[in-house]
Amino acid sequence: MQKLKAALIGCGRIGTKKHIEAYANNKEDVELVYCCDLNIEKAENAAEKYSERSGVKTHAVKGYDSILDKDIDFVSIATESGYHYQITVDFLNAGKHVLVEKPMALDTDHLEHMVTLSREKGLKLGICLQNRFNKPIQALKQKIDEGAFGRVFNATARILWNRNEAYYRQDNWRGTWELDGGTLMNQCAHNIDLLQWVLGGDLESVYGVIRNFNHPYIETEDFGVGILKFKNGTVGLLEGTANTYPKNLEETISVFGEKGTVVIGGLAVNKILTWRFEGEDTHPLMLEKDPDTVYGNGHTTLFKDFTDAILEDRDPYVTGEQGRIEDEIVLAIYKSTVEKREVKFPVSNVRSTDFNYFVLRDMLKD
Ligand SMILES: NC(=O)c1ccc[n+]([C@@H]2O[C@H](COP(=O)([O-])OP(=O)(O)OC[C@H]3O[C@@H](n4cnc5c(N)ncnc54)[C@H](O)[C@@H]3O)[C@@H](O)[C@H]2O)c1
Numbered sequence: 599m600q601k602l603k604a605a606l607i608g609c610g611r612i613g614t615k616k617h618i619e620a621y622a623n624n625k626e627d628v629e630l631v632y633c634c635d636l637n638i639e640k641a642e643n644a645a646e647k648y649s650e651r652s653g654v655k656t657h658a659v660k661g662y663d664s665i666l667d668k669d670i671d672f673v674s675i676a677t678e679s680g681y682h683y684q685i686t687v688d689f690l691n692a693g694k695h696v697l698v699e700k701p702m703a704l705d706t707d708h709l710e711h712m713v714t715l716s717r718e719k720g721l722k723l724g725i726c727l728q729n730r731f732n733k734p735i736q737a738l739k740q741k742i743d744e745g746a747f748g749r750v751f752n753a754t755a756r757i758l759w760n761r762n763e764a765y766y767r768q769d770n771w772r773g774t775w776e777l778d779g780g781t782l783m784n785q786c787a788h789n790i791d792l793l794q795w796v797l798g799g800d801l802e803s804v805y806g807v808i809r810n811f812n813h814p815y816i817e818t819e820d821f822g823v824g825i826l827k828f829k830n831g832t833v834g835l836l837e838g839t840a841n842t843y844p845k846n847l848e849e850t851i852s853v854f855g856e857k858g859t860v861v862i863g864g865l866a867v868n869k870i871l872t873w874r875f876e877g878e879d880t881h882p883l884m885l886e887k888d889p890d891t892v893y894g895n896g897h898t899t900l901f902k903d904f905t906d907a908i909l910e911d912r913d914p915y916v917t918g919e920q921g922r923i924e925d926e927i928v929l930a931i932y933k934s935t936v937e938k939r940e941v942k943f944p945v946s947n948v949r950s951t952d953f954n955y956f957v958l959r960d961m962l963k964d
Pocket residue numbers: 607608609610611612613634635636637640661662676677678679681699700701726727728769784892893
């Protein structure tokens with residue numbers, strides 16, 4: 599079978615841990631040819647980790663300009679969020695498929711451009727929202743798709759984690775409007791995606807409030823809530839915080855329908871806590887241990903799906919069109935906080951840099 603060639607752009611925490619693991623676990627389908635970082639030592643470290651895990655040598659390179667025209671099929675991007683857009687555009691223009699970390703981008707115009715450019719070029723754009731592949735989430739989605747809930751009424755997503763000063767101080771991009779966004783944009787991206795995915799359909803409006811309760815040294819929010827109204831009548835509730843004392847507590851999604859109730863929680867939506875349908879009030883996955891990492895194990899499956907999507911010339915499981923929705927919800931919550939009103943969908947002309955510290959300073963406190 600044809601083996602794809604790939605490059606990793608950004609060899610920091612998630613690149614070196616989860617992307618390298620996913621490439622090594624999929625070595626039958628894809629060969630990682632380049633590990634690229636502005637810091638060559640990080641690129642070399644990632645290359646070494648890949649070789650150790652896969653037994654295959656790879657090249658470490660500084661910056662990505664030198665590999666734009668190389669013989670590679672796709673890149674995975676794991677740089678600071680604020681750089682995702684430009685790197686995606688550069689590689690799409692160079693004719694490569696792109697798999698990009700969440701959040702896709704921090705600007706509604708950028709989201710639109712990424713999606714349209716990939717379609718115009720006939721190239722795949724996939725988003726690393728790997729929690730969709732969690733086994734409990736797959737079981738839930740199957741129940742929704744089968745219609746087992748009857749009418750779905752509402753769902754709630756809660757992300758009750760802790761990010762301390764050491765976390766934000768480790769890199770100066772964290773907690774900035776330009777390169778990161780706040781806890782809704784970063785830590786809550788996966789569960790916001792799941793919330794909109796399980797409720798389905800188009801959004802009508804979002805009302806939100808953000809605060810910075812306990813992190814005076816970052817620009818962005820450390821807490822946020824949102825009420826999401828969908829055109830199909832369903833309602834989503836969102837609560838995300840980085841202030842849970844003294845450590846991560848849980849990430850939970852609860853779905854309520856006419857004939858079903860499901861709660862999936864644990865550290866990061868990988869444990870079925872409640873499973874109730876007529877004649878069915880347990881699920882075999884309830885016996886499985888909750889993974890002890892917030893990243894889960896979905897990157898390997900997501901990378902496998904992305905390589906298959908290229909080889910079979912079909913859409914990846916998480917497309918750019920799907921991935922952009924959770925970003926738009928967060929940007930709408932920021933806008934709603936500033937304007938103190940419900941924000942109608944579709945949203946356009948909103949970017950996280952609009953919400954710089956000086957604009958939001960008073961609102962984050964009031
Ligand atoms: N899917 C998940 O569960 C998950 C988990 C953590 C982080 N993330 C996302 O992954 C991204 C990276 O997060 P991180 O914690 O690994 O950050 P990090 O700071 O540890 O790593 C980012 C790396 O990108 C490099 N870089 C920046 N510009 C570059 C360029 N032009 N070319 C090559 N390399 C470049 C930096 O030097 C750095 O080493 C963020 O968008 C974050 O939201 C996703």
